[in-house]
Amino acid sequence: MKKTPFISLLALLLACAGPALGQAAPKATLPKDPAQYGKPFAGVPQSQNATIYQVNMRGFSREGNFRGVLARLDSIKALGVNVVYLMPIFPIGKLRAVDSPFAVQNYTAVNPEFGTLADLRAIVDGCHARGMAVMLDWVGNHTSWDHPWITEHPDWYVHDASGAIVNPIPEWKDIAQLNFANPELRAAMIAALRYWVLQANIDGYRFDYADGPTPAFFTEAIGSLNAIRSHKLLLLAEGDKKKYYLQGGFQLCYDFGFINVLKHDIFARGKSVRLIDSVNTANYRNAPPTARMLRYTSNHDVNSWEGTPQQLFGGERGAMAAFVVAAYMHAVPMIYNGQEVGYPERLPFMGPRKAIDWTLNPHLTAEYKRLIRFRNGSNALRNGTLASYSTDDVCAFTKTAGRENVLALVNLRNKPVRYALPAGVSNAGWRTAFDGQPLVLSREVTLQPYQYLILTK
Numbered sequence: 001m002k003k004t005p006f007i008s009l010l011a012l013l014l015a016c017a018g019p020a021l022g023q024a025a026p027k028a029t030l031p032k033d034p035a036q037y038g039k040p041f042a043g044v045p046q047s048q049n050a051t052i053y054q055v056n057m058r059g060f061s062r063e064g065n066f067r068g069v070l071a072r073l074d075s076i077k078a079l080g081v082n083v084v085y086l087m088p089i090f091p092i093g094k095l096r097a098v099d100s101p102f103a104v105q106n107y108t109a110v111n112p113e114f115g116t117l118a119d120l121r122a123i124v125d126g127c128h129a130r131g132m133a134v135m136l137d138w139v140g141n142h143t144s145w146d147h148p149w150i151t152e153h154p155d156w157y158v159h160d161a162s163g164a165i166v167n168p169i170p171e172w173k174d175i176a177q178l179n180f181a182n183p184e185l186r187a188a189m190i191a192a193l194r195y196w197v198l199q200a201n202i203d204g205y206r207f208d209y210a211d212g213p214t215p216a217f218f219t220e221a222i223g224s225l226n227a228i229r230s231h232k233l234l235l236l237a238e239g240d241k242k243k244y245y246l247q248g249g250f251q252l253c254y255d256f257g258f259i260n261v262l263k264h265d266i267f268a269r270g271k272s273v274r275l276i277d278s279v280n281t282a283n284y285r286n287a288p289p290t291a292r293m294l295r296y297t298s299n300h301d302v303n304s305w306e307g308t309p310q311q312l313f314g315g316e317r318g319a320m321a322a323f324v325v326a327a328y329m330h331a332v333p334m335i336y337n338g339q340e341v342g343y344p345e346r347l348p349f350m351g352p353r354k355a356i357d358w359t360l361n362p363h364l365t366a367e368y369k370r371l372i373r374f375r376n377g378s379n380a381l382r383n384g385t386l387a388s389y390s391t392d393d394v395c396a397f398t399k400t401a402g403r404e405n406v407l408a409l410v411n412l413r414n415k416p417v418r419y420a421l422p423a424g425v426s427n428a429g430w431r432t433a434f435d436g437q438p439l440v441l442s443r444e445v446t447l448q449p450y451q452y453l454i455l456t457k
Contacts, residue, residue, distance in 0.1 A: 031191040038201040044133045044232040045082045047251035048292050049382050051372055052334040053081040056300050057114050059347035060337050062355045066119040077130040080372030084127050085135040085206050093144020096174045099350040103144040103174040107192035124201050133203035141212030142175040156185035180217045190224045197231055204234030211239045222249035242283055245291040255293035263312045266412055272392040273412050295331035297322045298339045300349045309339055314414050317450035321410050324452045325395050328408050330386045340368045374433050380404040393417045407455045411447035419445045430455035
């Protein structure tokens with residue numbers, strides 16, 4: 001979504017929006033499903049084993065379309081990615097428009113700026129052929145002002161006291177708030193969600209601004225999607241609460257707490273690295289074993305409104321140290337297109353276009369590949385038990401699964417830091433993770449600025 005403020009108006013909208021989670025909601029009959037296109041993909045990863053790559057079509061290539069993405073699928077696969085997430089593919093509204101792809105004019109059509117349904121299918125087919133699943137970005141909280149529903153079904157929207165359709169957030173002048181208390185609206189939205197699973201053979205959704213629609217809607221919608229027995233679907237909530245995987249049926253949820261602590265508290269203000277432990281405790285208390293938060297050092301919002309990873313995390317080495325913690329500690333990692341080459345400029349997803357220069361920093365791309373390859377091959381990193389040994393300056397932890405142990409020491413400061421190996425961590429028997437060379441640790445290790453050390457045994 002465009003940058004999401006925390007506003008009191010949301011509470012007012014939710015108060016008008018219908019039943020709470022667990023309460024029965026009136027239902028309408030769903031429209032008939034389209035025929036299944038293609039063969040459902042059998043290689044969708046378990047959620048905790050995902051590595052997600054976000055594609056902003058407008059900045060991905062000079063063409064700025066689906067074909068520009070199709071041409072680089074081999075490069076995406078080579079990173080070690082197994083899930084490709086496409087930003088909104090739908091036609092954009094032109095009334096009160098600001099050129100945002102999050103103002104959807106039609107939920108069952110392709111934005112001609114990007115190409116055709118056949119072009120979208122070619123991306124999905126190409127990803128599946130390479131062993132990668134595809135998620136679409138679903139913008140379900142609101143529509144553009146020229147969506148046909150505005151005139152055909154005005155009762156599907158929230159109205160103010162004067163009878164006017166509500167614009168949920170004034171700074172987003174291009175959108176109109178949907179009313180999820182209306183069973184016909186819910187049925188139409190669920191039918192559109194099912195449409196792309198069948199018509200384009202996709203493998204899941206990232207739900208934009210999941211704090212907007214009601215929990216009751218998500219219960220109904222996810223139940224309907226999971227009833228498509230031919231497909232295994234990945235569902236990611238862009239929301240700021242773990243309630244989405246505790247109660248709502250999502251496997252993955254955005255970790256806003258992590259990214260905010262990392263960039264604002266630890267990097268910008270120099271606060272204790274141990275704050276990350278508090279985030280982990282809050283996120284995973286009573287969570288299902290396969291539930292994961294999604295962690296990242298860049299995405300379309302962060303990149304557009306705040307800066308690149310290099311700008312936010314103290315340069316290239318700081319950005320890589322931050323990524324190691326995001327990807328290895330206890331989460332599913334996401335990479336935003338361009339960060340793997342250290343692209344130094346912001347990539348707008350609205351307004352003037354700017355294409356990524358893919359020729360930059362091949363050494364950095366190789367580093368991302370090495371980090372992701374090790375995570376993909378390590379059951380301990382993906383599914384193991386976490387034990388933290390962090391200090392104020394070093395993020396230190398082990399991940400253990402069966403006989404496999406991984407030790408990560410990550411200096412999150414732009415200065416050399418001495419780290420005393422704790423009594424609970426052996427200093428013998430380790431090998432370096434990326435080349436398998438034996439390494440005996442001293443009881444005190446000096447880590448250079450933003451250095452990370454990954455060991456396994």
